[in-house]
Amino acid sequence: MRLTGITKRFAGLVANDDISFALGQGEIVALLGENGAGKTTLMNILFGHYVADAGYVEAFGKILPPGDPKAALDAGIGMVHQHFTLADNLTVLDNIVLGTRRLFSPRLDRASARKKIAAIASDFGLAVDPGRPVGTLAVGERQRVEIVKALYRDARVLILDEPTAVLTPGEAAALFSTLRAMAARGLSVIFISHKLNEVMAASDRVVVLRGGRVVGERRTAETSREDLAHLMVGREVPPPRLGEAMRGGARLRLDGVTTDDSHGTPLDHVSLELRSGEITGVAGVSGNGQGSLAALLSGLIAPVSGTLSLGDAPVRRWSPRAALGAGIGRIPEDRHTVGAIGDMSVAENAVLERLRDRRFSRAGFLRADAIRDHAAGLIEGYQVKCPSPEARIRLLSGGNMQKLILGRALDGDPSVILASQPTRGLDVGAVAYVQQQLLAARARGAAILLISEDLDEIFALSDRICVMFRGRMSEPFDRASKTPAAIGAMMAGQGFETEQAA
Amino acid sequence: MRLEAIDAPSTPTTLLYPVGAVLVTFVVASGLVMMAGASPLAVFVLVARGAAGSQFALLETLTRATPLIFTGLAVAVAFRARLWNIGAEAQLYAGAVVTVVLGTGALPLPAPLLLPLIAVSAMLAGALLLLGPALLKTRFGVDEVVTTLLLNFVMILFVSMLLEGVLKDPTGLGWPQSQRVIAEARLPRIIEGKRLHWGFIVAIVSAFIIWVVMKKTALGTEMRAVGHNAEAARFAGIPVGTVIVKTALLSGGLAALAGFSEVSGLKGNLTLDLSPGFGYSGIVVAMLALLNPVGVVFSALFVAAIFVGADAMSRSAQVPSYIADVMVATALLTMVVAVMLTRYRIRRR
Numbered sequence: 003m004r005l006t007g008i009t010k011r012f013a014g015l016v017a018n019d020d021i022s023f024a025l026g027q028g029e030i031v032a033l034l035g036e037n038g039a040g041k042t043t044l045m046n047i048l049f050g051h052y053v054a055d056a057g058y059v060e061a062f063g064k065i066l067p068p069g070d071p072k073a074a075l076d077a078g079i080g081m082v083h084q085h086f087t088l089a090d091n092l093t094v095l096d097n098i099v100l101g102t103r104r105l106f107s108p109r110l111d112r113a114s115a116r117k118k119i120a121a122i123a124s125d126f127g128l129a130v131d132p133g134r135p136v137g138t139l140a141v142g143e144r145q146r147v148e149i150v151k152a153l154y155r156d157a158r159v160l161i162l163d164e165p166t167a168v169l170t171p172g173e174a175a176a177l178f179s180t181l182r183a184m185a186a187r188g189l190s191v192i193f194i195s196h197k198l199n200e201v202m203a204a205s206d207r208v209v210v211l212r213g214g215r216v217v218g219e220r221r222t223a224e225t226s227r228e229d230l231a232h233l234m235v236g237r238e239v240p241p242p243r244l245g246e247a248m249r250g251g252a253r254l255r256l257d258g259v260t261t262d263d264s265h266g267t268p269l270d271h272v273s274l275e276l277r278s279g280e281i282t283g284v285a286g287v288s289g290n291g292q293g294s295l296a297a298l299l300s301g302l303i304a305p306v307s308g309t310l311s312l313g314d315a316p317v318r319r320w321s322p323r324a325a326l327g328a329g330i331g332r333i334p335e336d337r338h339t340v341g342a343i344g345d346m347s348v349a350e351n352a353v354l355e356r357l358r359d360r361r362f363s364r365a366g367f368l369r370a371d372a373i374r375d376h377a378a379g380l381i382e383g384y385q386v387k388c389p390s391p392e393a394r395i396r397l398l399s400g401g402n403m404q405k406l407i408l409g410r411a412l413d414g415d416p417s418v419i420l421a422s423q424p425t426r427g428l429d430v431g432a433v434a435y436v437q438q439q440l441l442a443a444r445a446r447g448a449a450i451l452l453i454s455e456d457l458d459e460i461f462a463l464s465d466r467i468c469v470m471f472r473g474r475m476s477e478p479f480d481r482a483s484k485t486p487a488a489i490g491a492m493m494a495g496q497g498f499e500t501e502q503a504a
Numbered sequence: 505m506r507l508e509a510i511d512a513p514s515t516p517t518t519l520l521y522p523v524g525a526v527l528v529t530f531v532v533a534s535g536l537v538m539m540a541g542a543s544p545l546a547v548f549v550l551v552a553r554g555a556a557g558s559q560f561a562l563l564e565t566l567t568r569a570t571p572l573i574f575t576g577l578a579v580a581v582a583f584r585a586r587l588w589n590i591g592a593e594a595q596l597y598a599g600a601v602v603t604v605v606l607g608t609g610a611l612p613l614p615a616p617l618l619l620p621l622i623a624v625s626a627m628l629a630g631a632l633l634l635l636g637p638a639l640l641k642t643r644f645g646v647d648e649v650v651t652t653l654l655l656n657f658v659m660i661l662f663v664s665m666l667l668e669g670v671l672k673d674p675t676g677l678g679w680p681q682s683q684r685v686i687a688e689a690r691l692p693r694i695i696e697g698k699r700l701h702w703g704f705i706v707a708i709v710s711a712f713i714i715w716v717v718m719k720k721t722a723l724g725t726e727m728r729a730v731g732h733n734a735e736a737a738r739f740a741g742i743p744v745g746t747v748i749v750k751t752a753l754l755s756g757g758l759a760a761l762a763g764f765s766e767v768s769g770l771k772g773n774l775t776l777d778l779s780p781g782f783g784y785s786g787i788v789v790a791m792l793a794l795l796n797p798v799g800v801v802f803s804a805l806f807v808a809a810i811f812v813g814a815d816a817m818s819r820s821a822q823v824p825s826y827i828a829d830v831m832v833a834t835a836l837l838t839m840v841v842a843v844m845l846t847r848y849r850i851r852r853r
Contacts, residue, residue, distance in 0.1 A: 300739060323741040334739060343733040350725060354740040363722040370720075 003079075003159050003190065007057035010043055017043040019214040020057070025159065030181055030191045032201040032222070034234055035211035036429030041194045042084075044211070045161055048192075049081045050074040061159065080152025084163040086144050090137035094130050095119065098151045115154075122153045126183050141289065142173035149180070160184065162193040166200055170287045171457060171490040178204040196234075196429070198227045199458075210234055234430065249465075250278030252313075253449035254330075254418045259298065259308035266293035270473035271308065276418060276449035281440065282478065283464025284453045287493050291473035292453045293335070296422040299451060300332045301325030312418075326355055331416030331443075333407055335423045335453070337400065341407045344396030348388050349377035351395045352410055384409035385435065401432030408439055419443055419450045425459060437463060457486055471498045521842035529835045536830060540823045547821050554816025555809035561816065563700045567770065569801075569808035571596070571779065573707035574762035575786025576793065576800040577714050582634075582755035584718065584795050585727040586734070587641070587748055589634060591652030592759035593783025594659035598633045599626035599760025601663060603767040604671060604682045604774045607689030615688040622689060623706075623764050630760025631753040633659070638752030642745035656783065664776055671774065682774040691769035703765030707801075710758065714797040717754075727751050759783065788836050794843065807832055 003025040010018040017040045025031050035041045046052045048059055053069040060066070061077040074081075088097050099115050119132050128146050136144060145165065152160055160181075166174040181191050181204060195201050201208055202222060210218040210233040218233040254276040261269040269291050276282055286292055297303045298310065301322035309316040312328050325332065334340040342351045353362045353373050362373050377391040384405045388398050395403060404424070411419065421440055425433040440463065444450055454460050460467055466478040469492040476492060492498075534544035556562050575592040582589035606622045613621065633655065640646035666672075667680040675683075691702040718724035726747045729737040738744045766778055789807055793799030814828030 301741070302739065321741070321743075322739055323743065326741045332739070339733065340736050340739045343729055343736045345732045346729065350729075354729060354737075354742070357722045357725055357742070366721050366723060368720055368722055368725065 003062070004060040005044075005048065005057065006060065008044060008047055008054050008059070009056040010040075010047060010052060010054050017214050018047065018054070021211070021214075021216050022057075023209050023216060023219065025190050025192060027190055028185050028188045030185050030193070030204060030206045032205035032208045033192060033194045033211065034196065034198070034201050034208050034230060036196060036234055036431070039211040039234075039429075040214040041196075041211055042163060043214075045081070045163055045192075045194060048074070048161065049079060075155060075157075078156060078158035079161065080149075080155060080157030080159070081161045082145065082148040082152060082163065082165060084165075084167060086148055088136045088144060088147060091135060093133055093135055094139070094147050095132035097136050097147060098132070098154050102155060118154060119150060122150055125187070126153070126180055128153075128180060141287070142169050142176075145169070145177070146180075153184075157189070159190045159192070162191070164195060165193055166195070166197065167455075170493050171486065172494060174200065198230055198234075201230065202227055231430070249280055250447060252277050254299070255309075255311040256298075256305075257309045257311070259305040259310060261294045261298055261303050262306055263294070264303060265297035267291040267473045268306075269294045269298065269475075272473075272475040273308075274451075274468065274475060274478070276451055278417070278449050279444060279447045280465045281444050281450040281452050281463050283460035283467045283481070284451065284470055284475075285457060285460045285467060285489055285493060286455075286470035288455050290470045290493075291475075292422070292470055294473070295451075295470070296335060296420060296453055299325065299330060299418070299420040300334065301330075329414075329417040331411035331413075331419045331448075333404075333411045333419070333421045333424045335426070337403050337407055342395050342403055345394055347392050348381070348386070348395050348398070348406060349373050349391035352377040352380050352391070352406060355410060356413075380406060380409035380413070384439070401428045404428060404432065404436060408436055412439065412443055415446060416443075416448060419448050420453075421450060422453045423455065424452070425454070425456070433459075457489060460489075461486065469493055471495050474498055521845050522839060525838035525842040526835065528838045529831055532834045533827060533831045536827060537823055540827075542821050542823050547817055547823055547827075550817035550821055551810065551813035553813070555813030560698075561812065563695070563698050565805065565809045565812045566704055567700050568812050569804040570701075570704045570707050570769070571762040571766050571782040572785055572789050572804035572808055573704075573711060573801055574765065575759050575782050576789030576804050577707075577711060577786075577797055578755045578757075578759035578762075579786045579790035580793060580795040580797060580800050581714060581718075581727070581758065582751055583731075583790060585731040585748060585751040587638065587751050587755065588649045589637075589652050589752070589755050589759075590649055590787070591634065591637070591655045591659075591783070592755075592762070592786045593779060593781065594652070594656045595630035595633050595756045595759035596763040596766075596779050596783050597659045597663050598629040598756075599763030600767045600774050600778055601666065601671075601763075602626045602629045602760070603689070603764045604685060607685035607768065608683045609686050613688065615690075618688045619691065619768070622768065623761065626760045626764040627757035628760075630756040630758070630763070632756070633760075634752040634756030635749065638749050642748050660776070663774070667774065667776060673773070680776060684772045685768060689768055690772065691765065699770065701765070701769030703769035706761070706765060710761065711797050711801045714754075714758070718797060723747070723750060759786070762786075785832070788832055791836055792839055806835075810835075 006022045008018050008021040021044060033041050043052065047054045050069055050071040050073060058065050061079060064077065066077055067073050095112060095116060098119060116132055123129055128150050130143065130146050130150055136147060139147065165177060169177060185191060205222045208220045208222055208225065208230060209216060210230060212234060220230065252275045256272055256274045258271045258273055259269055260271055267290055284292060284295065294303065298305065301320055301324055304320040310320065311317065317324065338344065353376060356362055362369055374391055380386065381388060381391065386402045386405045388402060424436050424440065428436065440450060452460065452463055461481060464481050467481050467489065468478045469476040469489060471493065476497065530548065537544045537547045554561055555565050575596060578592045578595065579589060602625050603622050606625055611618060634652065637648045637651035637655065640651055641648045664680065667682060671682045673681050673683045694700045694702060694704065726742050729742055730744050730747045734744050762782055767774055771778060785807060789800055789803045792803035792806065810831050811828045814825045817823065818825035
């Protein structure tokens with residue numbers, strides 16, 4: 003497969019600028035780049051979701067017609083999206099077969115399909131149970147189904163978009179060994195990533211994108227993390243440095259808290275203490291109760307049983323406004339749908355939590371000047387790149403939006419900070435900035451809860467670490483006391499069974 | 505064919521598409537006029553003349569626009585917060601009933617006291633009528649499209665019952681109509697001897713007040729926040745349910761003012777044909793104005809002009825006045841498409 007001169011513009015922004023590279027048979031190529039570097043756009047052009055403004059895609063010697071996913075499928079290109087495209091209520095088998103038969107074909111012929119799936123499963127070590135409804139599968143299993151689905155359609159080139167974003171370290175390792183097995187059988191793989199260590203571990207060759215251009219191509223064996231990081235960012239990024247902890251008293255405490263399941267897996271008798279000047283990291287595979295924990299601290303849900311205490315006093319009425327009033331700064335997991343209102347301006351979003359404060363409204367009337375000044379202050383103070391405070395916030399990049407939300411959360415020196423996936427999907431520069439700001443807040447004495455799926459981040463920032471599994475929370479431990487592998491095992495449930503027995 | 509989002513639509517396109525929408529409306533209408541065997545140009549001239557060709561025509565258009573401004577505002581306010589109030593018709597009648605109950609001599613007050621009192625009471629009635637669906641929505645998640653729509657029929661039957669019963673005018677020769685309101689409860693005419701009344705001024709002032717509320721107050725910002733993204737609004741500490749209830753009270757009150765203004769300013773009494781669907785037309789008016797309160801005034805004038813003009817035209821040309829309904833409906837559809845085109849571009853393959 004070969005890409006030549008791919009260029010794609012979006013309203014004045016060049017997402018892809020004259021990108022060319024080739025993929026050989028049996029090769030694993032990693033497409034590395036910061037968010038916004040144009041990786042996903044490129045993959046969508048490759049697969050025919052977008053039409054390139056210039057350039058073309060060649061597969062097995064033939065030029066693909068642009069903008070035609072079906073032609074890409076027929077040419078043997080399979081794509082596994084970051085967000086899976088599976089129907090929850092259908093079985094694995096039906097999901098795989100879906101779309102491969104003609105609409106009015108009377109027979110589904112499940113038997114031969116099952117045989118073919120079994121063959122694929124044993125060839126590549128992709129164990130799937132064809133009879134189970136997809137809704138009952140874990141995330142890692144769903145990804146396997148997606149891969150089997152592509153292989154079932156005789157894909158010879160597989161494209162994976164951020165495949166490890168939702169996996170535990172163990173699952174990610176299994177995925178990469180599957181990819182190796184596939185490459186050994188002559189399939190070609192492209193995977194998109196912004197994580198250096200997995201690129202180093204799993205690829206044969208790395209193509210680095212920055213600002214929509216190919217800025218470098220390396221054989222993985224002949225390069226280093228530092229070299230790739232430099233190419234990707236264009237500058238050196240120092241790792242965050244955790245200063246001496248200045249531990250103080252407990253600011254927020256959970257005692258045997260159980261919640262409802264309106265925000266995913268409910269909390270199950272969770273106890274936790276957040277102390278001043280300390281970052282508590284919560285590790286875990288997504289969907290094990292982190293959503294409920296974040297919702298609880300945000301004020302979106304109240305405990306069904308157990309108590310939530312601020313300082314020494316247990317809280318009675320609990321709401322987002324109460325949480326704000328109690329001095330909890332909140333950085334939500336999903337900045338696009340929860341953290342910000344895309345169609346409102348940067349300034350309006352900046353004061354959304356404090357509209358009724360004396361500072362920003364008097365007798366119900368907004369103080370436009372104060373709001374604009376405040377927004378301008380956040381934009382300046384948190385290095386938000388935006389055209390003006392009046393710009394709709396949806397026009398900002400993810401990193402800049404997150405910086406604004408960070409500024410909003412840290413405004414007024416909150417005593418407790420909830421940071422839920424604060425750096426997910428951000429580019430390296432923004433990640434470093436957000437982490438620095440969290441550390442600065444820690445130094446000022448805030449009690450910080452950091453929820454992250456990125457184990458490296460948990461290790462880099464946390465004083466103490468807890469692991470969540472199926473709504474339950476491990477005892478906190480010092481970050482130096484366990485290895486990442488041990489935590490990975492806990493994330494998969496080790497140590498939680500005994501607790502239940504006891 | 506596919507749609508691609510445009511991040512920042514350019515100013516020319518945001519102006520060009522609505523103009524195109526109006527042009528398409530006239531093209532479609534032309535086709536229908538030709539099918540009716542008349543010349544489109546002549547018919548449009550007649551419509552324009554009927555809507556604005558004389559003092560009488562112009563005043564008639566303004567009179568017709570008055571209730572449309574109120575119901576348009578009611579819908580614009582509610583839709584902005586994603587409260588789908590389809591019940592402006594019922595709220596209009598609620599306001600009209602209160603106007604008749606209080607205005608037929610029950611309260612012997614001078615006009616400067618009586619009119620504001622009736623107006624506020626009418627607003628309260630409309631607000632209370634929408635409070636039920638709003639509470640059902642926020643408490644139990646009941647779809648307000650269904651409840652407000654069905655309340656329209658409940659209300660019209662309720663009014664029918666009143667007009668056949670307690671509110672029936674004993675001197676009305678058996679017609680289902682109420683007594684006339686007393687002189688102190690009549691909104692004065694702007695020009696003596698013409699039909700245009702002070703309700704029109706109240707409507708314009710209301711539009712300005714609503715514009716201020718939406719643009720300059722914390723409540724307006726909260727309403728827009730809830731409308732754009734209720735989840736994010738709730739996260740930011742905005743009491744979403746309370747905001748929706750406040751929106752409902754405001755919206756219901758505005759729609760009720762249409763009923764007050766029609767009875768007190770124009771008709772003088774309550775009949776079952778007080779509103780030829782002003783509540784529903786309010787939806788069209790609000791959508792054409794893209795929910796902008798000031799825009800509502802202009803779109804109400806546009807819709808009123810087409811209706812009034814088409815009525816006049818159908819008297820002289822042999823084209824049914826239903827052409828007005830078609831034109832308003834076409835204008836709405838093309839405007840919706842035009843708005844979409846300013847935000848998305850269509851790609852072929």
